[in-house]
Amino acid sequence: MIVWLITDGKPGHENQSRGLAEALGRLHPAQVFTLPAQSRGRALLAWLTRSMRGVDVLPTPNLIIGAGHATHLTLLAARRACGGRAVVLMKPSLPRRWFDLCILPQHDGVAADAHTLVTEGALNRIRPSSARNPEHGLILIGGVSSHFEWDSDAIQVQIKSILARTPGIHWTLTTSRRTPTDFLSMLPAHPRLTVVPHTATPPDWLPDQFAHSGTVWVTPDSASMVYEALSAGADVGVFDLPVNPRSRIGWAISRLADAHRITRFASWCAHEQLNPNTQPLAEADRCAAWIMEWLKKKY
Template sequence: MSHTRIRGGSLSESTGVHPPLVIWIVSDGKPGHVNQSLGLAEALARATPTEIHTRPALPAWRAWLSLLLKRLPDNTLPKPDLIIGAGHATHMTLLAARHAHGGRAVVLMKPSLPRRGFDLCILPQHDGVAADAHTLVSEGALNRIRPSMTRDSNHGLFLIGGTSPHFEWDSDAVQVQIKSILARTPETHWTLTTSRRTPADFLALLPQHSNLSVVPHTATSPGWLPEQLAQSSTVWVTPDSASMVFEALSAGAEVGVFDLPVNPRSRVGRAIAHLADAQRITRFANWCAHGTLHPNTHPLAEADRCADWILKWPRTR
């Protein structure tokens, strides 16, 4: 399955120097991983004319066979310049596709295979890998969110995660913090949504409040969260939802993070601590003490930064 979009800058169109950049996204079917790949591909498309195609990852045995035979099954796509994938299930297909059709294999997130097997690696800082000539370290996982110019100063968003290996979940503690924020911000209308990891009884225990609307994750569409992030001037996130923290920072919102006990060995926990130390986010305890959130004066634009890095490499065809 493939979809194609041609977008981007006019330099190549006006000079005729290059055909559109052809990108293959290898998908493992997980929305979070696909959004990382699309975030990078769309940033590239904003910079240069681009075709974006998506194909599913092959089962491991079939990817190995394709690598050996130098041939992908049922392939009708144009030869790629870049083959992008996020998630361990995409890695062998990335390599098989490059071996069969050329282009550069770009892996997002720390791969399960040796990094030297890929042409370019873009890894979030919390993966703990140092940058080198072929590795770029990003602030968090890439995403498709862009800064919004339509934020409503009276609209806020609560993003509630749940059980994870990174933080000790405590529904009572999160609800106490929500009640405190609601009580101290009567002029703000808040929207709260949950995730697949939120305990089933969390919403039942959450008391009703006049300035709070609740939208369970089961009632949201794929475009719901980006629309909410574009409207919200303030976003509070549970710290286990690291990807949501980085999306809120990319949207330009001021970001608060609820307090939960952290697993001291958690890389996600260290990433949240780094953001707090850099005054990118505000922990709940600090907000209680000072009553304000750190301003988000420089929204994250990591997908665009990574696209610029990639475009500095010469094309392979």
């Protein structure tokens, strides 16, 4: 199988596409080629002329996958010029019927149909690990977003409470590009807390942390990290922050809490235990199986 990935340069979007491509490769031998999304004008021209520059040396694709609005026109132009089936991840800016298959997170609010699969959160590359250490925990700090009202002081208080109540766990904490610049300077040192700013983490650092952490705490604005932690098989806690009542991400986090997939901080304080993650998410594998079954019906 030949798979083309159309990328817009955003790590989060590429993470989704690669997660699906790797899952497809676990079901059927696959060669994966990565192509940058073209500008709107160049993609339109390629679509009109049925010709794309720079792909002559590549084998004809069976699947062309893209995530992010900037990939959509290139995705359609590549299919028109080179064949294959177009698979779009996340709700597209163009009509869904223009794509062969759509894989959309549930918070996009679109119903499943014969050409649309709805997933628990965005896809990722994380797989369940048997090396998780119950004495190692991970704390993931996001930052300002439109989905929750960020409060550094409240998060600091919750971190201190977690440290005080978990004497048998050594914690590693990292930040994100959205974390306020003064957040780490406000955080007092602790003998069981190792702080690694996001600027000091190499590409494989976070997957390795997921693989070895028995427990993960995440700020609710970092929804993709919540789903990655659930995919790794860790027990997952989510810090409390005021939610924007119109936020789809806020709704998704509430749904996970109601289903006992995650534990909110206030609930953890009351019961002093996290909901066990007995069924790790494997959404990329589920999507890959769905695609392969769809392809079998077409050929």
